[in-house]
Amino acid sequence: MPEKFSKNAARNIYYGGSLFFILLFLALTYQTTQALPQRDHRDQLTEAVARGKEIWEENNCIGCHTLMGEGAYFAPELANVFDRRGGEQAFTAFLKAWMAAQPLDVPGRRKMPQFNLSEQQVEDLAEFLKWTSKIDDNNWPPNIEG
Amino acid sequence: MKYQSQAVAKPYFVFALILFAGQILFGLILGLQYVIGDFLFPEIPFNVARMVHTNLLIVWLLFGFMGATYFLVPEECETELHSPKLALILFWVFASAGVLTILGYLMVPYATLAEITGNKFFPTMGREFLEQPTLTKVGIVIVCLGFLYNVGMTLLKGRKTVINVVLMTGLVGLAVMFLFSFYNPSNLALDKYFWWWVVHLWVEGVWELIMGSILAFVLIRVTGVDREVIEKWLYVIIGMALITGIIGTGHHYYWIGPEPYWHWLGGVFSALEPLPFFAMTIFAFNMVNRRRRVHPNKAATLWAMGTAVMAFLGAGVWGFLHTLAPVNYYTHGSQITAAHGHMAFYGAYAMIVLTIISYAMPILGGRTEGNSNRSQVVEMWGFWLMTVAMVFITLFLTGAGILQVWLQRLPEAAGALPFMVTQEKIAVFYWLREGAGVVFLVGLICYFVSFFVKGPQAQSA
Numbered sequence: 001m002p003e004k005f006s007k008n009a010a011r012n013i014y015y016g017g018s019l020f021f022i023l024l025f026l027a028l029t030y031q032t033t034q035a036l037p038q039r040d041h042r043d044q045l046t047e048a049v050a051r052g053k054e055i056w057e058e059n060n061c062i063g064c065h066t067l068m069g070e071g072a073y074f075a076p077e078l079a080n081v082f083d084r085r086g087g088e089q090a091f092t093a094f095l096k097a098w099m100a101a102q103p104l105d106v107p108g109r110r111k112m113p114q115f116n117l118s119e120q121q122v123e124d125l126a127e128f129l130k131w132t133s134k135i136d137d138n139n140w141p142p143n144i145e146g
Numbered sequence: 147m148k149y150q151s152q153a154v155a156k157p158y159f160v161f162a163l164i165l166f167a168g169q170i171l172f173g174l175i176l177g178l179q180y181v182i183g184d185f186l187f188p189e190i191p192f193n194v195a196r197m198v199h200t201n202l203l204i205v206w207l208l209f210g211f212m213g214a215t216y217f218l219v220p221e222e223c224e225t226e227l228h229s230p231k232l233a234l235i236l237f238w239v240f241a242s243a244g245v246l247t248i249l250g251y252l253m254v255p256y257a258t259l260a261e262i263t264g265n266k267f268f269p270t271m272g273r274e275f276l277e278q279p280t281l282t283k284v285g286i287v288i289v290c291l292g293f294l295y296n297v298g299m300t301l302l303k304g305r306k307t308v309i310n311v312v313l314m315t316g317l318v319g320l321a322v323m324f325l326f327s328f329y330n331p332s333n334l335a336l337d338k339y340f341w342w343w344v345v346h347l348w349v350e351g352v353w354e355l356i357m358g359s360i361l362a363f364v365l366i367r368v369t370g371v372d373r374e375v376i377e378k379w380l381y382v383i384i385g386m387a388l389i390t391g392i393i394g395t396g397h398h399y400y401w402i403g404p405e406p407y408w409h410w411l412g413g414v415f416s417a418l419e420p421l422p423f424f425a426m427t428i429f430a431f432n433m434v435n436r437r438r439r440v441h442p443n444k445a446a447t448l449w450a451m452g453t454a455v456m457a458f459l460g461a462g463v464w465g466f467l468h469t470l471a472p473v474n475y476y477t478h479g480s481q482i483t484a485a486h487g488h489m490a491f492y493g494a495y496a497m498i499v500l501t502i503i504s505y506a507m508p509i510l511g512g513r514t515e516g517n518s519n520r521s522q523v524v525e526m527w528g529f530w531l532m533t534v535a536m537v538f539i540t541l542f543l544t545g546a547g548i549l550q551v552w553l554q555r556l557p558e559a560a561g562a563l564p565f566m567v568t569q570e571k572i573a574v575f576y577w578l579r580e581g582a583g584v585v586f587l588v589g590l591i592c593y594f595v596s597f598f599v600k601g602p603q604a605q606s607a
Contacts, residue, residue, distance in 0.1 A: 007374060010381035011308075018388040025392050028411075032339065032404045040335035040403050050332035057272025058260040063193025068402045069479030070338065071274050074180070074192050076565040077479065103187070110183030110566070113191045115257070135335050138409070140401035142476060142555050145562040
């Protein structure tokens with residue numbers, strides 16, 4: 001590195017640059033939190049959706065599945081499972097049947113554990129997945145298969 | 147070792163390596179479950195094994211960072227550690243909390259663990275990488291506070307160098323950002339937005355400060371190059387890391403709710419994220435070329451240079467490959483992500499901890515010039531086997547990812563294969579990955595064996 005670029009200059013870039021971008025990031029965060037209510041349709045976030053999220057978390061579903069592309073890559077994407085498996089008409093019924101049938105008896109196939117959820121819990125989970133599917137996520141994933 | 151209190155680093159390093167071995171074993175289980183879906187089911191379901199794999203990774207790296215800190219801060223400050231006793235107490239607190247948490251994952255269903263640790267009163271569990279029970283999270287905060295107090299007091303009474311000040315900044319940042327793991331709103335979009343404040347701002351932010359300062363410390367010691375030169379580089383590297391990495395968080399905000407302007411903002415800044423890693427590679431090679439002495443611990447020098455190269459490839463190149471929104475639209479959450487994650491974590495963070503261990507452990511054992519040549523040869527076998535295996539793991543996962551995108555994501559709805567069908571089609575890559583994983587394990591065994599190879603200590607050339 002040229003000698004005229006001093007350690008002091010390097011230090012000033014580090015402190016000045018970091019501070020500037022921290023402040024910019026905070027400003028963008030403020031802007032994003034202001035814009036999110038229109039995009040995450042939080043007005044429809046019911047008690048059931050909130051309970052569903054807790055069930056999602058307390059059974060570590062993210063340990064196999066992805067949700068909006070984040071999580072583990074062992075099992076299908078679930079942010080759009082509501083649309084893939086029946087939508088408004090049939091999704092809740094599908095989820096009940098699916099959860100009751102686990103683990104599927106196919107040797108060598110990846111297994112989903114039996115979580116022994118109550119009927120109410122599966123309904124809450126379905127509400128959570130339904131609400132999630134409606135977050136404006138810039139049209140991700142590219143197709144229904146996730 | 148120059149200061150008695152540096153000795154507290156040793157248990158941290160030893161325990162870190164034990165957890166590392168556990169991480170690799172669970173990695174092999176996971177790899178096998180990818181192709182033999184019911185392997186160990188229902189005893190160890192995939193989600194449990196995965197949680198153990200990733201949580202062990204985080205915890206062994208934290209132990210490694212703490213050990214590195216206890217080793218280098220007294221030397222940099224030119225004073226004994228404020229309280230070696232506190233360091234040892236915190237070691238046992240952290241180690242037992244860690245072991246109990248892992249046992250909890252393995253022995254009871256996750257929902258039961260959530261119930262008996264009172265998750266419903268203060269829910270923080272069940273989010274990727276932050277699966278620890280709330281009690282464990284509180285424990286981590288207490289350990290961090292004690293650790294920062296101890297290191298901070300040492301720093302206050304001693305010499306303040308760029309290295310130890312940058313390290314301290316990184317460690318404080320690590321603790322502060324972890325507090326966001328306690329924020330878990332019912333609104334998933336908000337939850338995810340701030341979840342990244344822990345995950346991204348750790349690995350693409352403050353951890354880079356820790357990594358940079360450890361690397362600078364080792365390079366000063368093994369090359370004898372003037373401190374002024376190395377410190378200037380350190381500022382440049384961490385400056386670039388934060389300038390690109392902070393707004394670079396935006397590449398995680400493409401598809402989880404925030405507005406589309408993040409697409410180009412995240413894209414531009416994360417496209418620049420390879421720069422600090424590239425600078426680090428030039429830095430490491432430059433310093434080794436300019437060295438004023440050939441340090442007898444050749445293994446440590448190899449690790450230091452390897453860290454710079456592999457961090458650039460894994461975090462820099464593989465990150466860049468799918469960081470732009472139009473590409474990421476197809477690759478997000480695919481095996482491409484897994485490929486990048488594996489090489490980036492190994493190259494940047496596993497290797498920097500192995501670098502400092504390679505440098506420090508012989509000294510902690512009384513061999514100030516490094517282990518015997520025979521021991522170093524075995525250690526370098528470990529280096530090459532693990533590193534090459536990781537290159538292949540990354541390549542195979544990348545192959546799997548490209549095919550996955552091709553079959554499942556690119557076609558219009560009618561022609562796209564479902565997830566599980568795609569997984570069967572790409573199974574051959576998972577088999578190859580598992581094979582590379584076995585080679586990695588062989589490398590790890592070599593590495594462990596090197597600790598027990600005796601012989602006279604290395605001599606300066």
